[in-house]
Amino acid sequence: MTKKTAVIKVRDLVVGFGDENVLDHLDLDVRAAEILGVVGASGAGKSVLLRTIIGLLPRRHGTIEVLGIDLADAGEEERRALERRWGVLFQQGALFSSLTVRQNVQFPMRENLDISQRLMDEMALAKLEMVGLAPQDLDKFPSELSGGMTKRVALARALALDPEILFLDEPTSGLDPISAGDFDELIRTLQQTLEITVFMVTHDLESLYTACDRIAVLADGKVVADGPIATMLESEHPWVKTYFQGKRGGMLAERQISA
Numbered sequence: 356m357t358k359k360t361a362v363i364k365v366r367d368l369v370v371g372f373g374d375e376n377v378l379d380h381l382d383l384d385v386r387a388a389e390i391l392g393v394v395g396a397s398g399a400g401k402s403v404l405l406r407t408i409i410g411l412l413p414r415r416h417g418t419i420e421v422l423g424i425d426l427a428d429a430g431e432e433e434r435r436a437l438e439r440r441w442g443v444l445f446q447q448g449a450l451f452s453s454l455t456v457r458q459n460v461q462f463p464m465r466e467n468l469d470i471s472q473r474l475m476d477e478m479a480l481a482k483l484e485m486v487g488l489a490p491q492d493l494d495k496f497p498s499e500l501s502g503g504m505t506k507r508v509a510l511a512r513a514l515a516l517d518p519e520i521l522f523l524d525e526p527t528s529g530l531d532p533i534s535a536g537d538f539d540e541l542i543r544t545l546q547q548t549l550e551i552t553v554f555m556v557t558h559d560l561e562s563l564y565t566a567c568d569r570i571a572v573l574a575d576g577k578v579v580a581d582g583p584i585a586t587m588l589e590s591e592h593p594w595v596k597t598y599f600q601g602k603r604g605g606m607l608a609e610r611q612i613s614a
């Protein structure tokens with residue numbers, strides 16, 4: 356797959372609840388092996404977009420193709436096969452509290468693969484190392500982990516089936532700035548080593564600068580700006596201007612220019 360190929364194609368998407376449409380004829384492409392950051396005001400519909408793309412919310416109109424397949428046209432088997440090709444890290448990280456780290460990471464393997472416990476142990480260890488945790492963490496319970504470790508285990512679980520696409524909903528929320536920065540670097544490294552495509556909903560300006568190749572801004576139910584940081588810094592859209600060219604955004608921009 357070339358870098359330009361769109362692995363996710365959203366066209367004319369309308370999603371709503373009751374009388375309100377949250378997404379209103381939205382178009383978006385996510386290209387192979389890029390990290391796309393999705394931003395927008397609180398309530399703009401970022402999580403709704405993510406959840407609709409992975410088939411958790413119904414749409415009122417439009418098409419969504421992921422890896423060439425529209426879930427709306429897919430049969431049960433095709434749907435399950437497609438779901439195995441992506442990994443998701445939800446905002447709350449939600450590990451199963453009664454399962455150890457090892458069991459959490461192995462959960463998708465157990466559900467989807469018919470392989471021996473020994474192979475699953477090897478795979479769980481490999482995934483854990485990939486996200487920067489140590490072998491001795493395998494037998495810990497979620498209550499024994501820090502916030503950053505919990506996110507990493509959730510990420511290892513999202514990577515359990517070697518997905519082609521990773522969906523991340525606010526992966527650094529709740530982390531201190533240093534842990535958040537480390538997590539951004541980890542995402543960048545994983546994307547480069549695994550050549551995975553990343554769709555990341557975030558509020559974190561720092562993540563947008565350090566981890567993302569491209570940014571899509573959601574407002575009024577649509578993508579109102581789309582491009583690298585440089586495009587955001589030139590945008591005339593009021594929300595984009597305030598967000599990226601406000602005090603904090605301006606400081607980060609200066610730091611990037613002088614780096």
Ligand SMILES: Nc1ncnc2c1ncn2[C@@H]1O[C@H](COP(=O)(O)OP(=O)(O)OP(=O)(O)O)[C@@H](O)[C@H]1O
Nearest residue numbers: 372377395396397398399400401402403404556558
């Ligand atoms: N299951 C649901 N039922 C009804 N309304 C919903 C549902 N899910 C989301 N919404 C509404 O859709 C809108 C967009 O929500 P969404 O969670 O996508 O926002 P967001 O951009 O991710 O915000 P935040 O940055 O605060 O997480 C909100 O008004 C929310 O109340």
